[in-house]
Amino acid sequence: MTVKNVLQAIREALDEELASDERVIVLGQDVGRRGGVFRTTEGLIDRYGPSRIIDAPLSESAIVGVAIGASLAGHRPIAEIQFADFIWPAMDQIVSEAARMRYRSHGTWSCPLVIRTPYGAGIHGGLYHSQSIEATFAHVPGLKVVAPATPADAKGLLKAAIRDPDPVLFLEHKRTYRLIKDEVPDEDYTLPLGKAAIVRPGRHLSIITYGMMLHESLKAAEAAAVDGIEAEVIDLRTLSPLDKTAILDSVRRTHKAIVVHEDSLTGGLGGEIAAIIASEAFDALDGPVVRVAAPDSPATPFNSTQEELYLPNAAKIEKAIRELAAY
């Protein structure tokens, strides 16, 4: 075990998979000499050369489309979209092509590729360097969506995503990159896609969350624990397919649920999770299913006042915990 931040963990995962499997290639804007705008691909071009670490023209649709083609012929491309906000031009390639190739060819063809992209707010990125995009993609059958919150998870899940036989959208919360440091196993390991983790056990209510909001939720849970309210905190880690078992088991034990995400409320992933609980654990519920999320405005403004106001945080989550506990 060595303490690393999320950035380092991701870089290591890329490096190890490139080293062990020559089918793995990386393509995206500025992934070469520049080492990526967040330095996640730093040094890779020196080690693997420009034929495997490919600086792409400013063409998101081609980046994903070319990755699809390469994956069809047996490569294992890792496409990088520089910011999640710029993934929309590649929407068609992701939704219509990567996610449906296996289904539409009845299993003849498949797209074992990973699309990595930094998402989320809290670093003064303004409207177009802050977006959360997970709800949109978690609604796409045939695509897996992964969103780790810690260095060890980031590494283990990224390696699993690269080895996965299906297309995976790998969401890296950019605020966690340098902020979140923790022990990372030194040996080669993967973590299974589709499995949530109980990060903090508790008996009074369940908080279901992921990404940066895991850390805010944990803080909130600690604060509420001072008054004897024990919140269980679940990190979903994979957003599609959802680990329904983990969600429902927890709520059946605690009888109350709060879903927390940074994305805007309406149509966010929290709706799906709340719906699952309301339909499949209804009999166990002792209170409304609560959602803590950003308001329904288009991403966070650049100025600091409003960025703070926009984002969910430990204080807002704590308030929700206390209210639900008192219900």
Next chain:
Amino acid sequence: MTVKNVLQAIREALDEELASDERVIVLGQDVGRRGGVFRTTEGLIDRYGPSRIIDAPLSESAIVGVAIGASLAGHRPIAEIQFADFIWPAMDQIVSEAARMRYRSHGTWSCPLVIRTPYGAGIHGGLYHSQSIEATFAHVPGLKVVAPATPADAKGLLKAAIRDPDPVLFLEHKRTYRLIKDEVPDEDYTLPLGKAAIVRPGRHLSIITYGMMLHESLKAAEAAAVDGIEAEVIDLRTLSPLDKTAILDSVRRTHKAIVVHEDSLTGGLGGEIAAIIASEAFDALDGPVVRVAAPDSPATPFNSTQEELYLPNAAKIEKAIRELAAY
């Protein structure tokens, strides 16, 4: 009042708005001589000429992007995407541009435009002429999403959408085009965006639905009524912003809710609706919030067996009604 089908109602709405407001223009593939692949723009080019009824090159992103530009300068463009399945190449223009223009310019600029597109399955369209796309767009702040189910609603809502100061995605269920016929007022009228309608009152449970599934739900409700189960059927009509008041009022009266949509289950709009109910009407609930939707596979296959299996229908809804009523 005259009996018309949805196609005729839409064509009339276009015609009337083109006639009364010279800022209105139509652009899209095959909207000219061809009159649209479903004939919704039939005859318009003869009446308004090729400068207002514009056949566009095969470029969805430009169709929406050009509409945005024209709307900024004061026109009222109606962009047609030939099939909803082909809207993804325009995703960026819709999400990043049209929906955010007003917000990001703090009200200086705005995009009063309509994007019309036929969606939905049931006409043997296979994987790429059948998709439901509403959940994705209902999660986009700054964009309104409308999905009428009847001729009169289609006309009144389309006219309102054209006159609306904000971008509206107008979803036309292609199976309703010729199938659904009903009385349409002869005079000029609009219907307010954001207002649901109680199409069938009932006291035992609420069915919340829209589009083609309204008609299947009504059939199911009639079938269940034979045994004295009275389902209230609500047609949302506008999917964003949602008419929360109508949803919650109904569920507070009936104490039980079924959400029905043709789109695939996970991450569908039903999740949001169920979540609203589970959080804001929890105390009124006498049973789980039930969802009836397509399975999590990528749209409906072409062959008839599987298309039928894939789609929700009256029988499946009736089953859900009976089960929930018995809960």
Next chain:
Amino acid sequence: MISTSSLSNVATIPGDFDPATLREIYRRMLLSRTLDLRAWTLSRQGRAHFVITSRGHEAAEVGSAFGLERGRDWICPYYRNLALAVGIGMTAREVMLSVFAREGDPSSNGRQLSMHFSHPDWRIISGSSVVSSQIPHAAGLALSAKLSGEPVVAVAYFGEGGSNKGDFHEGVNFAAVHRLPVIFFCENNGYAISVPQRLEMVIEDVASRGAAYGIPGVVVDGNDPLAVARAVREARARALAGDGPTLIEAKVYRFTPHSSDDDDRLYRPREEVEAAVARDPIPAFERRLRALGVLDESASRAIQSEIAAEVDDAVEFADSLPHPEPADLLRHVFAENGSQMVGGAR
């Protein structure tokens, strides 16, 4: 931009095609045409839900197939490519399985609209109905070939309409930058459904767009299968020599409405259609082969009756097969445990 002239009037056997190959090209064009006509009839009879044709495009499509290493080169087709599928090697039965959407259809097992072909043995990649999304795929397949050193090319097929889409621009440019072994094959029939070329683009030749990417653009007579085969062969040689992509534009005409759902009388003058049909590449090629002595009356009749039987058999065979299993609906959304992938499983 290079313009390859039609060779239709040359009266000696072209040195680069032996008589058997010439007859085979003809046979496949005719097989495609016959399947096409039958599929159209089936749709008019209500036995097929939806069909889309390649009538008028046969010389371009079959010709292109004969410029490739069939089964080794990667094919990214579009919905207009019935003749291409037949040209590459798909059988009448396989085509009819797609038309009837029956269990065992190798393209999609009845999931896709007809004429959306896919075949593992022929390296025909499944395409969606979304215009031009296959173009970057071909670039990616070519990237893969280049990286692994396999001496094959990838070919993307699309219409002139598709050349106006972002994915054309991005995909071709990417391939050009990396000098990938890929051929972009544009079938210019002058219309995107009803939209005539003058409302699609200002330029005359899609091939002239090659210059925007620094790659050669070649115009070829799409009614001449041999000219097309040669243009493709040359582009292939260039690609394998490391000289990167070529944009080939075959000038063709679509004889039918866009699909069984279309009515082209709304937008195409009948005289225009009739004039194109008068230049039908199939009888023209037959006449040419007769003039060359490669085909005679009896051989021609033999081919025709063989094809008629083949198509009859294919219809009967496909229609005898069951619809896909209901339970099959949810298969292959994701990899199944222990399933062998073609992609990603080298």
Next chain:
Amino acid sequence: MISTSSLSNVATIPGDFDPATLREIYRRMLLSRTLDLRAWTLSRQGRAHFVITSRGHEAAEVGSAFGLERGRDWICPYYRNLALAVGIGMTAREVMLSVFAREGDPSSNGRQLSMHFSHPDWRIISGSSVVSSQIPHAAGLALSAKLSGEPVVAVAYFGEGGSNKGDFHEGVNFAAVHRLPVIFFCENNGYAISVPQRLEMVIEDVASRGAAYGIPGVVVDGNDPLAVARAVREARARALAGDGPTLIEAKVYRFTPHSSDDDDRLYRPREEVEAAVARDPIPAFERRLRALGVLDESASRAIQSEIAAEVDDAVEFADSLPHPEPADLLRHVFAENGSQMVGGAR
């Protein structure tokens, strides 16, 4: 493709620019540069979160503004357009309000990253950070102008990187087909962040892409504001005459890293940067005006100190204003009741 030669060495006052205009072009270039440097310093001091510069692009951007009818022609800028905003007419205070993201910032009221300009009076349309999405908007604005008969053009600004995106292809093609009064203005600085031009495209000149759409492409020396202004003026005249769009490519160099978050030492040799800076268009233009007798030592000094004061004032002013109100966060997602729209409210 036309290549407009640099006029840098001509020693008589160009007939088409009067001395006051020449001085004003110079003043705006210098004002932009001074604001740019100050914004960079503010970001290094932590007083601004993020800045992006137009240093090195000033001659191209201010020059282009002086080829337009400022305030009447529609401007669709990108993030590299500080000098353009100043060239069109935005004030130092308005720029600094964007940098500080304060209440009253006309571009976005502090919602967008700095240098994402918008201004109703100047018809500067708000742009996102998404590369090239503004290109189809300019086509749409031009369509609107054409339909309503207003004799104005729309201009889209973007980098050579942006010319590889689908929206460039689709937007330019649409405008070409409809002969819309629009100018596509490409600022080619040889890099998309770190990606050098040879990895972005095979061709030398983005302007040569005009041919793919049947429109003229013009290369112009982006260090020469007058050559740029003339090229824009000509394109404007062509557009208003009904002859459709022009693609102009100004060759420039970005003096700074991509943004305050970038470190260009990772990818650009220092000698290359230094060589470009040695050709800095601002002192070059000053020398030229001096040689022409349009500017003398004292006038030059007066401009400099006026600008210094203007920028000091702008910083002080902007920094004295409050951050946007918390309650403002949810405004303008949709139209507010009774609000007057600029768009859609003619």
